[in-house]
Amino acid sequence: MTPQQSILNLLGLAARARKIVSGEEQVIKEVRSNGAKLVILATDASANTRKKMQDKCHSFNVELQEFGTRYDLGHATGKDARVSLAIVDDGFAKKLSELLNEI
Numbered sequence: 001m002t003p004q005q006s007i008l009n010l011l012g013l014a015a016r017a018r019k020i021v022s023g024e025e026q027v028i029k030e031v032r033s034n035g036a037k038l039v040i041l042a043t044d045a046s047a048n049t050r051k052k053m054q055d056k057c058h059s060f061n062v063e064l065q066e067f068g069t070r071y072d073l074g075h076a077t078g079k080d081a082r083v084s085l086a087i088v089d090d091g092f093a094k095k096l097s098e099l100l101n102e103i
Contacts, residue, residue: 003103007067008076010096011040011085015077019089022077024049027086031060036086037093038063040100042070045083053084063093065100 001009014020021030030036041053043066057064067073070081077085087093 003099004068007096007099007103008072010092010099011073011076012078014087014089014092014096015079017089017092019087019092020077021086021088022073022079022082022084024052024084027053027084028056030086030088031056031062034060035088036060036062037090038065038087038097040064040068040073040085040087040096041066042068042073042083044069049083063097065097067100067103 021027027039039053039057039062053064070083073085074080074082087096
């Protein structure tokens with residue numbers, strides 16, 4: 001199994017465990033309230049969204065990773081296209097971070 005596939009599978013597991021928040025406004029809310037442990041941004045996010053997420057994650061010291069397209073992220077979490085995901089569980093965030101750093 002490729003690292004990309006492992007990441008998508010883990011995102012699916014986290015989504016079923018209700019440990020993922022998706023959608024730009026919800027993700028930013030989680031970052032502000034210190035609930036987000038890791039933010040994943042689609043590689044095809046707009047420049048505006050990318051800058052907003054980078055600034056927000058930087059000021060609240062939350063790790064930000066770019067991975068997959070909005071359709072990959074949406075499909076992995078069982079939803080329509082998703083540009084940003086916040087992982088709100090330490091275990092999932094740690095494992096996803098390790099996998100994302102490998103690719």
